[in-house]
Structure formats: structure tokens, C-alpha cells
Amino acid sequence: MTSSAIIQNIPCTLVTGFLGAGKTTIINQLLATKPADVRWALLINEFGRIGIDGALLKGRQNDVEKPNTIAIREVSGGCICCTSQLPLQIALTRLLSEHRPQRLIIEPTGLAHPHELVKQLSAPHWQTSLSMQSVITVLSGLQWQQEKYRSHEGFQAHVQAADVVIINRYEQLDATCQQDLLTWIGTLNAQASIIWAAPNDASSELTVAQLSMQLNQPSASISKQRATQSSQSRISLTLPNHLLTNMPNAGNSAAMTMDDEPPYRYHDEQQGMLLAGWRLPSHWMFAADELQQWLLQLPNWQRIKGVVHTSDGWQQLNFTPDSLTITTTSAQIDSRIEVILLANTDNSHINSKVSKNERQPLIDWDVYDHELMALLAK
Structure with a gap:
């Protein structure tokens, strides 16, 4: 039809x-x-x-x-x-x-x-x-x-x-x-x-x-x-060792990475912009203030959006360079964060190795994964 x-x-x-x-x-x-x-x-x-x-x-x-x-x-x-x-x-x-x-x-x-x-x-x-x-x-x-x-x-x-x-x-x-x-x-x-x-x-x-x-x-x-008349990469995530014993169901984290199940991170590049997103289990709770500070320190960010389980409850984040909006929301099936960065940014997190065929530096997304996991409330 x-x-x-x-x-x-x-x-x-x-x-x-x-x-x-x-x-x-x-x-x-x-x-x-x-x-x-x-x-x-x-x-x-x-x-x-x-x-x-x-x-x-x-x-x-x-x-x-x-x-x-x-x-x-x-x-x-x-x-x-x-x-x-x-x-x-x-x-x-x-x-x-x-x-x-x-x-x-x-x-x-x-x-x-x-x-x-x-x-x-x-x-x-x-x-x-x-x-x-x-x-x-x-x-x-x-x-x-x-x-x-x-x-x-x-x-x-x-x-x-x-x-x-x-x-x-x-x-x-x-x-x-x-x-x-x-x-x-x-x-x-x-x-x-x-x-x-x-x-x-x-x-x-x-x-x-x-x-x-x-x-x-x-x-x-x-x-x-x-x-x-892009290239995409999805990476499964696991908790850092010092938090494994403190989180419920942490021992099953490896099994949770199948298909579209959290936790995982993807990254992509479109039109000179670097995109990344994290989808995480709902029982993972992040320290609210530290998470917001970390997001705002990302290099030359253009847009940050998220719905996250934090120490201050479930929060909806909507950040642009002109406005920062944080509102409370109902519990969700998982936490989600997505960011857009300018591809030509310069920061200590950036890998300075650039191939002959590439104009833009590469982000070491693994570093960001570890930093984000470190913000989980103990």
C-alpha cells in the first residue's frame, strides 16, 4: 500500500x-x-x-x-x-x-x-x-x-x-x-x-x-x-573498576551492550561538526553539578542536549552558546547525552596527530568516556 x-x-x-x-x-x-x-x-x-x-x-x-x-x-x-x-x-x-x-x-x-x-x-x-x-x-x-x-x-x-x-x-x-x-x-x-x-x-x-x-x-x-524537478562508530562502555562493586547489576554490564541496549557511545562527523552521544542505564546516577561543569568544559561545543538521572533527580539539559536550560523531568528508561563540537577545535583532549588527507584533528573519545564514567555518583 x-x-x-x-x-x-x-x-x-x-x-x-x-x-x-x-x-x-x-x-x-x-x-x-x-x-x-x-x-x-x-x-x-x-x-x-x-x-x-x-x-x-x-x-x-x-x-x-x-x-x-x-x-x-x-x-x-x-x-x-x-x-x-x-x-x-x-x-x-x-x-x-x-x-x-x-x-x-x-x-x-x-x-x-x-x-x-x-x-x-x-x-x-x-x-x-x-x-x-x-x-x-x-x-x-x-x-x-x-x-x-x-x-x-x-x-x-x-x-x-x-x-x-x-x-x-x-x-x-x-x-x-x-x-x-x-x-x-x-x-x-x-x-x-x-x-x-x-x-x-x-x-x-x-x-x-x-x-x-x-x-x-x-x-x-x-x-x-x-x-x-557518516561515518559512525558505536562503542560499548563499562564502569570503571572502582565503581563496579558499588553499582546495582554492574556485573551484567557486558551483557547490556548487545544491539541497542545501553551502555554505549557513538561518534560521527558531519559538515565540519563532531557528534557524540552516550546512552546509559537508568540506574546509573551522575553527580549533577559535576556533570554540568564537565559538559560546559567540552572544547568549542555548539550544542548539548540530554536527559539524565542525576543526584538532583532526572534532569533535561538543553545548552546552546546563548542559553543554558536545566529542567526537572520524569524518570526515563535510560539516560541520554548528545553533544556537537566544532571539528577544528583545540583542546588538551584533542589528539594532535593529523593525517595528510585530513584537515581536522581527531577527538580521543575514549578520554571523554573515562571522564564521564568518573562522574557517576558513588
């Missing part, structure tokens, strides 16, 4: 944006506009291979007080637009067939190539299933102020693919800088509409109303596209 035979013309909105731009806030605002009796679905493509946002959102999905509010499916382990098209096709087909949503929102990873994703969704087999609405791109004014972002090809690509650009975190920009930002956007995409997100008010009625309008605006970017 094809997806087109299952459902037709479902409104679909892409919410893109570079790492740390604030896509989650915008998606929450969009979700706030959902009528209670309408089925929506959210497809999340996380930058890492573990899946943190989806794990947390699934808890809300099963909220007994708000049943059947939104169906969620996640595609982890790399960008759905630069890997093969198969993960995207499978995820979308299952989402449409199993949940039959009346509206779909897709959040690609911040490392996505939006043009490639638009190209995939412009394929003939999706044209009858999906009615593509405005491509919404979230842009952080704080990021734009920094040359390393403005000149980054991936940062620019999100703006180039947009129908509408949502500018947030711009409060520190004076009037001249704000005009320069508009000019910069115009040089990349003169057709894009601009929305200035209401500062410090995630529930702003004006912002929500403007966003809601975009859910029913056909995408000019995708219409134009239709008209023209």
Missing part, C-alpha cells in the same frame, strides 16, 4: 533552522494553535543517533489528561536529507498510515541541507499525499551577530530555503543591526517573509497568530522545486 492510497493532501509544514536557533520554541507555539479535536503529527530528525527530544515528547504524548493530542515519530542518526531517502520514506509512510494525522510538522536537524529535503518532499510520490505549506526557518539574532555563523554555508542554506524567516533572540541588536540583518536575509532570499518573534514571551498572541497563518500558506519554495 502506498502512502498516497492512505491519505491525501495532508497539510505539511517544515520548521528548519541552524543548531540552537530555537526551533523547539517555535514548534511549541505552533502546537499551541492545534484545535483539541484535530489530529496532528510531528516528525523529528535529531542530529544524533540516540534520540532525546522524541523520548521526552513521547511521555507527553501518553499524557492521560490529554490523550491522542499528537503523534510523534523520530528519525535519529544523521540528517534525513543527506542520508538515503529510505529513513524519511519509512518514517513518513508509517506516520501517515498508523496515525492518519490531519496536519504534519517536520523538524529536520539543524545540520540539515534544507534544499535537499525540499527536493525529496517534492518527489512525485509525495505530491498527492502532502500539501506542502510554508517552509518556516528560525534564525537566532544572537547567532547572526557572529561572523562564524553568518559565513557558514549551512547557516545560510536554511535562510535560502525559507518561505518565512522567524527572527528570535534579537533584543540585543540595535536598530542599525536589525536593518543589517534584514538586508543580509534579502541578499540570500529576497522572497522570504519576515516575522520578528515576540521577545521573552513564548505565548505571545501576535506571534502565535502570525505562525498560525503560515500553516495554511502554500510553499513557494517547494512549488519552485517541483517545477524544476
